[in-house]
Amino acid sequence: MLSPTGAEAGADADAVKEPARRPASPSRRGIGVPRAGLRHLSLAGVLVVLVAVGAFTRPEQFLTADNLQLILTQSSVIGVVTVGVTFVIIGGGIDLSVGAIVALASVWATTVATQEFGLGGVLLCALAVGLGCGLVNGVLIAYGPMVPFIATLAMLASARGLALLISDGKTQVVTVPSVLDLGVSDSYVLGVPPLVLVFAAVAVLGWLVLGRTTFGRRTVAVGGNAEASRLAGIAVRRQRLLLYLLSGLCCGIAAFMLIVLTGSGQNTNGNLYELDAIAAAIIGGTLLSGGRGTITGSVLGVLVFTTITNLFALNNLQTDVQQIAKGAIIVAAVLVQKGRKSP
Template sequence: MTQPVSPPRDDTPKVSPVEGPSQWRTLAARADVRTLSLLGVLAALILIGGITKPDEFLDTRNLQLVLTQASVIGVVTVGMTFVITSGGIDLSVGAIVALASVWATTVATQEYGFAGILFTAVIVGVGCGLVNGLLIAYGGMVPFIATLAMFASARGLALQITDGKTQIVTVEGVLDLGGRDAYILGIPPLVMVFALVTVIGWLLLNRTTFGRRSVAVGGNAEAARLAGIDVRRQRLYLYLLSGLCCGVAAFLLIVLSGSGQNTNGNLYELDAIAAAIIGGTLLSGGRGTITGSVLGVLIFTTITNIFALNNLQSDVQQIAKGAIIVAAVLVQRRTASTT
């Protein structure tokens, strides 16, 4: 009796709709629309500033000031974007910037000159990031709690180091870097550093295995672990990166202000998170965009500048920022529900 022949087995791996080319094209199209929308908002703000205060807002020095102010929080936001993309959060970035800035401007540190200040700011930032990463990745602590503890500790230590006083920088090399004579083709050095950090961050997130692993961990940590990714080590690296960005931002702030204060970096954590969210980074993790985060920083910095030039109260400014954040989150939820 002839045995029935079973159909040949198809071992070709199936591609889920989420991973299919059409879905990727859809996501890319949405990203382009989001970027164009942010550029439209930024252009509208520039138009408003040009109409309300044309002489002051469109002045070259004011535009240089806007970009310089955006540079400090922008560097912090690049690190925050990676953390949020991985499904984490870092509430300690502002406090780390404060601690790094005051530690790097003590009399003992300034005796080592430019290199001593830069090295101290960076190493303090990385050290704080290491503590955060170890507590979260290997200590099993929730990111919110671990970074909140770092926030309190770093602020307290910064206050203890300064005793509530402003520490003035006396190193000529650092002060000269913040002067107009250091501008190259009209571009402040701080803006160049911000641009360099942005490019590196974009390449790291979009063109490296590190970036793909960060997105995978944020999308589904268990699936990433089963795929062979060391989730704990990846999270440690991400908080190290965030701490590094805080250290660089602290040095930029020292150059910008010529001093170190325990109040430095106040509310930086909220501004960085807000900029990343309105830029399109998903708060729940799994999606991040450096370009969007940078545009978010520029939007918030421009709003602040316009309000300052028009002598409007800061509370109205905060309300405007809050409205933008709420609108961005609602758009994210709507986009996620249709994906």
């Protein structure tokens, strides 16, 4: 039998190597980035539509500087909580206790004993309570036998109960002038309330940490596939613990912001914050199964929800209608996610 010529051999070799030179499929080229950008543009478009509706239905009220400041201020507290919740969900967890942690931190930080230490005492106490609750959640979930749903549900009940016990069901009025001064118009920076600046700072830091640091990449990896992350050398348990500590820290910051905003601490503070934060993260593109999400999307989700609530209030619509609308938005967002994941 004649041996193949050099040209024929080269052709055979090229034929063998051809599969290796095939271009990667679109799903391997980072198609998630364009999708995230498209979702952000869509949410921005929704905001524009909502602003147009407000300008058409209540032009003398909606477009005023005071109302726009109100929308941003109301977005700030729940927005900070949403940043922490977004990290937890991307990491494959869930946190149902954020609202109760905010209530407990606000109550503990406004006791008479705490207020004797001034602004620093109130702030540090709120942060310490948030971190403490986050630590308990993290230990139970990362190193204990509990799944996130059960552990954070138990924290929700315990924190609410402890907040009620400390406050005795009463409103605790803040008497520290330096704390109250942060909520008055004289403290605004170029017309922007300090609480909005805090929210912006937390959101920017969250965006940088998630997208530009090893911690962020590990969070996405653990949420996408915990076992593969463990085999790759990532300390999965420690990562989960840190995520719940981060969520608790955000709750502590939000509690202090709420104290500044209301001038008081109450055991009813943060009511349904867990649902609002999770909903904002979902419509912002964060997968409930973990492994994907953006801080930008979550921030836009918060602004959409807050603007809707403001529009309903200006148009004298009932609270039950607001809740129904929020539920419909959540269902629509989840259905969109399911549709995009299907082949």
